[in-house]
Amino acid sequence: MALNVFDHDEYRPPVWKSYLYQLQQEAPHPRRLTCTCEVDNRPKYYGREYHGMISREDADQLLSQAEGSYLIRESQRQPGTYTLALRFGNQTRNFRLYHDGKHFVGEKRFESIHDLVTDGLITLYIETKAAEYIAKMTINPIYEHVGYTTLNQEPALKKHLPQSPDAPDGPPPPKDDHHAEERLTALVRRATLRESDLAPKYEKVHNFKVHTFRGPHWCEYCANFMWGLIAQGVKCADCGLNVHKQCSKVVPNDCQPDLRHVKKVYSCDLTTLVKAHNTKRPMVVDMCIQEIEARGLQSEGLYRISGFSELIEDVKLAFDRDGEKADISSHAYEDLNIIAGALKLYFRELPIPLITYDAYPRFIETGKIADAEKRLESLHEALKLLPPAHCETLRYLMAHLKRVTEYEKENLMSSENLGIVFGPTLMRAPGLDAMTALNDIRYQRLVVETLIKNEDVLF
Secondary structure, eight states, X not given: OOOOTTSSSSOOOOOOBOHHHHHHHHSOOOEEOOOSSOOTTOOTTOOTTBOOSOOXXXXXXXXXXXXXXXXXXXXXXXXXXXXXXEEETTEEEEEEEEESSSEESSSOOBSSHHHHHHHHHHHHHHHHHSHHHHHTTTSSOTHHHHSHHHHTTSOOTTOOOOOOTTSOOOOOOXXXXXXXXXXXXXXXXXXXXXXXXXXXXXXXXXXXXEEOOXXXXXXXXXXXXXXXXXXXEEEETTTOOEEOHHHHTTSOSBOOOOTTTOOOSTTSOHHHHHHHHTOXXXXXXXXXXXXXXXXXXXXXXXXXXXXXHHHHHHHHHXXXXXGGGOOOSTTTOOOHHHHHHHHHHHHHTOSSOSBOTTTHHHHHHHHTOOSHHHHHHHHHHHHTTSOHHHHHHHHHHHHHHHHXXXXXXXXXXXHHHHHHHHHHHHBOOTTOOHHHHHHHHHHHHHHHHHHHHTHHHHO
């Protein structure tokens, strides 16, 4: 489906494919086969569809009358376990049934047996009727034509998306432009964003989470219907992109986070934050460093002396609430150690450290190299393992810490002292035992110390 985005003057949403939606409408409806007699020891979370301990053959005979009929039986081979028997495709299918507050036979969990069976019949029907179609869904997706990379070339809110001649009719164009952006899907929303010429183009993977969509929903990668009652697909928690689970595996790493989804500054993935705010580095890093340097770097024990923890937490809340409008001036926080503490706290709370988990072993190995020249060479290679936004932030921080050491006589903070403070703050590895983590501390210090001393050469 070839779409040309820039031919006309008015915007129309992309064309959505209706085949899978039509199949869902055709899927068999669930028919509960009720038990006419009282059954002893019926679990309280099952209803009249429970038939007790009957054989597969008996269940098959009972269900043979209608497609979509179902019952629950207790297993004769394994008493205390339960089976959902379901009629589909003129045969009875048996599924081990579980309950942990919700009913499930696989990954999806349902409030009721009726919903579980409804979803199961839809899935069985669509995957039976359209197996080949589903396997080819990711071929020639609409994402390639109206995705972020293409539409970011120009403002597209008032551009027109003509229909493909072989595609079914899409929804009608909006009648006016008021609140137009709110009506766009996450896919087309990214097309309306315009990066400044100076904005870095960091690559970012999507943060997909399984999602239940209310009402009919279409995949914003392949334009096909997302079938089922619950957990029909995945949604990017950062930009809101909605796609099939299988489509999520081939979506390009071009997530453009939306501030409606990125609710905080602290504890937010670094690349996600800078892309959401369209900046080179996290604003908390820039603002704190600028504030510290504006007030002077001669403060004794800078970064070593802790500020009052409640006020540091207050700065964090200000950034989470107000972003770049947060007031961290001397009028709000007279003690400079509070601002320094807030900067260290930001790095400590990163879900992926500034020196990432993946790069951590290489940096530690670098710290173990005794020869200074070889350590520099190794460190230069290790820096290439960092994501661009992490590397840029580390460069900016190291240049700042280098300036701090220039006032060592006044602030008593040498590169070694700063290495002791920032080593465990900037780099940590998950899953290390206490003894290994303790041994790594000296190498963390050496790494940060070397970065500070040689920031002009390494970056």
